[in-house]
Amino acid sequence: MKRRPYIRITGFMDQKEVSAIGDLYPEDSLGHLIMFGFLMSQKTLEGQQNKYPFKYPPRESIVNLFSRHALGMNIIHYNTDNPDGLLLQLFSMVGIYWSGNCLRGDFDGFQLNISWPQPSVIEKFRNRTNERKHFTLILQIGSKALQEVDNSPSKLADRLKDYEGLVDYLLIDQSGGRGELLNINKILDYLRAIRDLGISEEINLGIAGGLSRRTVPIIGNLMSEFPDISIDAEGCLRDSNGKLDIIETALYFLEALKVYK
Secondary structure, eight states, X not given: OOOOOEEEEEOOOOHHHHHHHHTXXXXXXXXXXXXXXXXXXXXXXXXXXXXXXXXXXXXXXXGGTOOOOTTEEEEEEEEOSOGGGHHHHHXXXXXXXXXXXXXXXOOOEEEEOSSSOOHHHHHHHHHHTTTOTTOEEEEEEXXXXXXXXXXXXXXXXXXXXXXXXXXXEEEEESSTTSOOOOOHHHHHHHHHHHHHTTGGGTSEEEEESSOSTTTGGGGGGGTTTOTTOEEEEOGGGBXXXXXXXXHHHHHHHHHHHHHTO
16 A cells, blocks of 8 residues: 655754644644654664764664654664665664554654665565564665666666565655755656656655755645655755754745645
């Protein structure tokens, strides 16, 4: 069954930030899910501090940030310098977050910020966690992944066929949290190629790149063809010190709701 589309904000560091955004969205809404993204790297998984301390919370604190919103989803965005060890790393996080508070289901899944992880690894993870039927996996298609398919829409779609049945969402994100504005025409080329191969029939498609309260209205240009598109924002919601600006974040979220009305 295809998942509901989402509006996501990535990079929360404080539970008050999470609650403030959740309070803007009625829990009986019939629209998009509201997704809360938390950044984790191999370094923070191992208990070390990331070089971006205002973006990556300590491993132990993430469980205390999770939202309890009825339409909320708590997703860990994971990146690693050792993709060969990805399966063990995923299970390490499962061991941490499927205990204590998370027995109530607060931890909803992963986004893999990794260029073309081995489908066999994802399949093994799925098979060993199949009791969690609603556990979510999102595959980020970042700039490196796009370069590996020569930035070709047809090659991208062909490569993504290997992930059918393994992931729930695909996120095209050339910016990678740097706030670079997406190229709407190029994005359309990618989305159309994926749709034309039938991949989007079971997998929800999402986009990211430079979205903020000022730029999110451009998503309206996609709505006639892709009304269920999901979106994610991070880089343009931060202040000059790299911290999440909760006012800008709230304004972005409210503008996004207008786009999807």
